[in-house]
Amino acid sequence: MSNAPRLRFLKGHGTENDFVIVPDLDGHLELSAAAVARICDRRAGVGGDGLIRVVRSSAHPEARAMAAEAEWFMDYRNSDGSIAEMCGNGVRVFARYLQRAGLAEEGDLTIATRAGLRHVHIAKAAGGAGESGAPDAGADGGAITVGMGKAVLPEPGADGGITVAVGDRTWSARNVSMGNPHAVAFVDDLGQAGDLFTAPAVHPASAYPDGVNVEFVVDRGSRHIAMRVHERGSGETRSCGTGACAVMVAAARRDGADPGVTGRPVTYTVDVPGGRLVISERPDGTVEMTGPAVIVAEGELDPAWLDAALD
Numbered sequence: 001m002s003n004a005p006r007l008r009f010l011k012g013h014g015t016e017n018d019f020v021i022v023p024d025l026d027g028h029l030e031l032s033a034a035a036v037a038r039i040c041d042r043r044a045g046v047g048g049d050g051l052i053r054v055v056r057s058s059a060h061p062e063a064r065a066m067a068a069e070a071e072w073f074m075d076y077r078n079s080d081g082s083i084a085e086m087c088g089n090g091v092r093v094f095a096r097y098l099q100r101a102g103l104a105e106e107g108d109l110t111i112a113t114r115a116g117l118r119h120v121h122i123a124k125a126a127g128g129a130g131e132s133g134a135p136d137a138g139a140d141g142g143a144i145t146v147g148m149g150k151a152v153l154p155e156p157g158a159d160g161g162i163t164v165a166v167g168d169r170t171w172s173a174r175n176v177s178m179g180n181p182h183a184v185a186f187v188d189d190l191g192q193a194g195d196l197f198t199a200p201a202v203h204p205a206s207a208y209p210d211g212v213n214v215e216f217v218v219d220r221g222s223r224h225i226a227m228r229v230h231e232r233g234s235g236e237t238r239s240c241g242t243g244a245c246a247v248m249v250a251a252a253r254r255d256g257a258d259p260g261v262t263g264r265p266v267t268y269t270v271d272v273p274g275g276r277l278v279i280s281e282r283p284d285g286t287v288e289m290t291g292p293a294v295i296v297a298e299g300e301l302d303p304a305w306l307d308a309a310l311d
Contacts, residue, residue: 016274033081078233088241115179
């Protein structure tokens with residue numbers, strides 16, 4: 001008989017960027033990188049682009065300083081078990097879990113992440129288009145808007161001239177930080193990104209000492225773009241919230257639509273393989289992302305299997 005605790009989990013996704021959600025409200029659970037990778041394994045585990053542990057901020061050493069402003073901390077791990085600053089789609093799924101569990105209601109709340117505080121608005125389910133034109137989440141609730149903070153962009157050339165390469169093709173890329181690092185390349189066709197099973201080559205590597213998410217972007221229309229992404233530690237994913245914000249900001253700068261210069265907010269529709277997100281940037285630099293978040297299943301991990309995963 002296994003002595004492992006029975007570990008409850010849920011499975012959710014935001015525009016098909018999917019996550020294993022582990023409620024650990026009082027912060028008693030220790031998950032090694034190997035255990036997270038095993039749980040996220042799509043053939044031998046539950047499967048997911050990442051794992052989200054739900055913890056009270058007051059119970060986590062990395063979040064205690066934020067506890068007065070945010071009751072809940074999103075402890076996010078990539079599917080290989082590595083720690084990440086945050087995940088934009090994951091924040092929406094995290095908020096949906098809190099709503100489902102009765103720990104949050106429609107309206108505003110604040111979530112602590114390793115990238116700082118994220119302000120969230122859960123809209124009422126409308127049965128159609130959600131706020132800001134984003135698709136409504138349907139039966140699982142209204143669209144969720146996340147204040148993603150401000151993008152940080154070195155001036156072109158100040159970062160040494162970032163390039164991204166796939167095979168024999170090379171593109172210039174824009175260095176954008178959304179609390180985690182991104183290299184954004186505009187291409188003629190998304191197929192040029194290749195299979196994205198392995199990370200594209202990024203130069204100079206010294207620009208991203210902790211690795212980087214790489215986005216490939218094409219134009220679809222006026223303030224309408226589409227992207228594919230290779231997420232560090234996860235490979236190609238169906239969606240990346242911080243990546244969608246990074247490509248929106250890079251596109252706005254390319255298009256001469258910097259709200260900090262024009263004094264007017266700007267909004268782009270960003271298509272990802274898993275759906276659609278609506279990204280806005282305000283004149284003060286704040287970036288907001290609106291999109292769906294869905295909980296699809298819940299259950300318990302087998303204790304004997306979990307014993308092996310925790311070893």
